[in-house]
Amino acid sequence: MGSEGPSAVTVHVTGFKKFHGVAENPTEKIVGNLKSFMEKRGLPKGLVLGNCTILEAAGQSALGPLYEFLESTIVDKEYGSLNQQVILLHFGANSGSPMFAIENQAFNEATFCCPDELGWKPQRVPILSSEGNISQKRQTTLPVKEITMSLRRTGYDVMLSDNAGRFVCNYVYYHSLRFAEKHNIKSLFVHFPLFEAIDEEVQMHFVASLLEVLTSLNL
Numbered sequence: 001m002g003s004e005g006p007s008a009v010t011v012h013v014t015g016f017k018k019f020h021g022v023a024e025n026p027t028e029k030i031v032g033n034l035k036s037f038m039e040k041r042g043l044p045k046g047l048v049l050g051n052c053t054i055l056e057a058a059g060q061s062a063l064g065p066l067y068e069f070l071e072s073t074i075v076d077k078e079y080g081s082l083n084q085q086v087i088l089l090h091f092g093a094n095s096g097s098p099m100f101a102i103e104n105q106a107f108n109e110a111t112f113c114c115p116d117e118l119g120w121k122p123q124r125v126p127i128l129s130s131e132g133n134i135s136q137k138r139q140t141t142l143p144v145k146e147i148t149m150s151l152r153r154t155g156y157d158v159m160l161s162d163n164a165g166r167f168v169c170n171y172v173y174y175h176s177l178r179f180a181e182k183h184n185i186k187s188l189f190v191h192f193p194l195f196e197a198i199d200e201e202v203q204m205h206f207v208a209s210l211l212e213v214l215t216s217l218n219l
Contacts (some may be wrong), residue, residue: 012050019057041070056118086185092169099157101191107172109134111166138177
């Protein structure tokens with residue numbers, strides 16, 4: 001496949017609603033506006049922007065909607081072309097960070113510092129007990145160093161991270177990475193700062209640049 005150039009890429013995106021301490025989650029607005037923004041800007045050649053879904057900021061009790069989203073991406077793949085590549089792209093907010101973070105991995109641990117939006121507050125429990133203890137981790141198969149450096153060259157404040165926390169973001173990412181491995185697709189989680197740190201327009205352009213980078217990868 002390496003000599004044939006990039007395949008068509010379908011990217012499905014999620015963001016989160018509000019959560020403890022963050023009344024307005026920037027990723028809810030970003031994902032909600034993404035399709036119209038990209039239609040005006042123009043999609044990169046070879047990119048299909050698939051489902052754009054807003055998830056409840058919750059763990060165990062919100063698994064139903066999460067897996068509805070995940071399963072829908074496989075239906076799309078089955079009816080697409082044989083060389084179609086699928087990426088699950090998840091966005092979450094880090095209210096304490098002034099920059100973007102590309103998350104390399106997720107841990108099989110749920111230790112919530114506060115209750116999620118449906119009242120669950122686990123402490124040091126495996127996300128999936130069938131996968132072992134809380135030290136187990138899963139890594140994305142996307143080239144995160146290359147993605148991070150490309151975005152830095154474009155001028156964005158972005159870092160590569162090996163720690164997505166142990167809250168809802170990590171919880172969703174772990175499930176997504178497991179699902180992606182099972183179905184031979186890709187998964188990536190990106191943390192966003194609040195709009196007070198980087199304004200909304202810049203963040204929207206960051207997402208557009210991220211989609212361009214993902215489309216250019218020879219998957």
